[in-house]
Amino acid sequence: MRRLGDLEAEIMDRFWTWDRPATVREVVDDINKHRPVAYTTVMTVTNILYNKGWLLRGKQGRAWLYSPVRSREAYAAALMEDGLGASKDRPAALIHFVENMSDEEVAALRKALRNVGRQAKS
Amino acid sequence: MNAAPVLVGYTAAIGFAAPYLLLRSRWPHRAPALAAAVWHALAVSFAIGAALAAYNLAMPTEHLHAGLVGLLHSCGLHVDTGRPDPDTAHQLAVALPVAIGAALLASFAFHVVRARRARGRHRQAVDLVGRRSARLRATVLPYDTPAAYCLPGRRPRIVVSDAAVRQLTREQLGAVLEHERAHIAGRHHLALAAAEAFHSVFPRLPLARHAREQTALLLEMIADDRALRSHSHDALATAMYEMVASRAPKGAFAAGGHGALIRVQRILGPRRAPHPALWGSVAAAAVVVPLLPLLVACPPGLG
CATH class of the missing domain: 1.10.10.10 (Winged helix-like DNA-binding domain superfamily/Winged helix DNA-binding domain)
Structure with a gap:
């Protein structure tokens, strides 16, 4: 149906x-x-x-x-940004995989991966 | 005897000291589900303690100045006449704990309903714009950076960008999807709504602030653990890195915290479950803690 x-x-x-x-x-x-x-x-x-x-x-x-009114890509981008960013405001509504990070945090993350001998593709 | 001083002391300890004790311990990240239960138990204990303390403070005692009414009186807030009417005091004594309970319930309902409405709107749009993939059991949106999130609830959706489908390996994508499925199956949005509700009622309380933050992080760890049952540690950790690294940092959102870093370190680090004795005693504490204020307020044997 x-x-x-x-x-x-x-x-x-x-x-x-x-x-x-x-x-x-x-x-x-x-x-x-x-x-x-x-x-x-x-x-x-x-x-x-x-x-x-x-x-x-x-x-x-x-x-x-x-x-x-708008292209599929434009809607998708707006939805993705809503799903990934605005959830600080209402965290129970959407749960996203990883939050946004600063450059330093990304670098620390890369280091953490490298420290255990794993090569992160970039 | 009025149990008010003990209750106030207990409630203050739970609300102000306990969170720091818990934050400093090492076991919560090794047993995230237990830790999330402890945070919620502390919140319940605090709410019951506060309600009982309010009751005992407002209850008229032989010693007028020990009661809340007496306290208000001494602070210059004259409640009608100089001598408070015992009936008013009694009504106040009942109304205060009821108000705390009602505020918590109403706040929880508010957060659940608001989140559901937001998810409903978002899901309708996702269904129109995205393409359902039966193979992935997810909705794919055209978006040029790898990303994933889920809409929990009754008609759940997992949303991934097509860039994630293209750029991640099969194993990485599988780990990400399994992580999101764990959120949905575990109904993590309800635990988040409860922590959120508690924070709305007691916004300045350290316990409320930390419980909300920690609940979010611990739920991610629970979902990580679930994904690791069927996927490799490498796949999950590198998938997280791919997603974080490819996203352009936006000033306003960059303060998101270092949850992902803690999670990756945890995923790649040595896996040690806490000692069964520690686990058992913490679990027992989680069960007993909400009941403690009741024991203090009405000691068994004294009626």
């Missing part, structure tokens, strides 16, 4: 891959190559994405053309 979030991801995936404004019809046709999906469903979910601020739209003739 597919959830709404999955369809959202499928739709965004297409806009990001195409990297140009597209209509709901184009998205439906592309998804239909893999599985059947109703035009109205895609239309509704695209509207949700627009309302959530993920898509921009502009009218061309009678059809709405949608395009992503």
Whole structure:
């Protein structure tokens, strides 16, 4: 059973891959190559994405053309920085593997690795 | 007899002296789970001690000036009339410990709910932007430095950058992912929320400050140990180095502390579990410490 979030991801995936404004019809046709999906469903979910601020739209003739607000990479960078940096503020929300360190600390870390005869790739 | 002076002394010792004693010991890094339990036991003990001390201080005694009301009185804070009404004192005596308990519970709930909301928002975005990898059991985000974090909770996600997938060896990546899985499986976010809640209620208390910091570090060590069960020490240590070294230091965040350094030294150092006798007595202490204030306040046999 597919959830709404999955369809959202499928739709965004297409806009990001195409990297140009597209209509709901184009998205439906592309998804239909893999599985059947109703035009109205895609239309509704695209509207949700627009309302959530993920898509921009502009009218061309009678059809709405949608395009992503930001690139996938820009969103990913913002998410990563949120996940890695801002957790000082709310540590219980996201747990990251290593915190940010100063240059001296990184050097000390390298020394610790070298001391036991292991060569850290750099 | 009023147990207030003993309770105040005990609570102060737990809140101010105990953290330094624990920070100076060597065993916590060898038994991180036990140490995390001890920090939480100390926090519980402090809260119960403070609640009972408040009760005993506010309780009217034959000696008026021993009570909190008497203390307020002598400090120039006149509670209505010169002679405090025993009923008011009694209500105060009950209200104070209840307030401490309620504040702690409310703070815990607040932190849990706020963190869950933040995770929910973040997870939705991660699901849209990232690509799920069934092989890694993680979500991969396009990002040009190796990094990993996890969103614990009911619908957990492990997030890794595609640079981590490209640049780390299979063994290194496996160790990192196993570390994150340990956080999720151990529900470490709840222990963090508890330490955070305690710190919000007693922000200036050394015990609260250190318990919060140490809990975070000890949970990382617990996750490290878990990863080391199935991965080599080299893989985990070098993966940590790769991630730390490739990240550009940002002034504001650089004060993050030297947790990673302590962890790497620990991972590469000799592995020694604490002596069973030490382990046993610390574990026993962790169980008894929260009950101590109760024993002081209402000694068995005296009713």
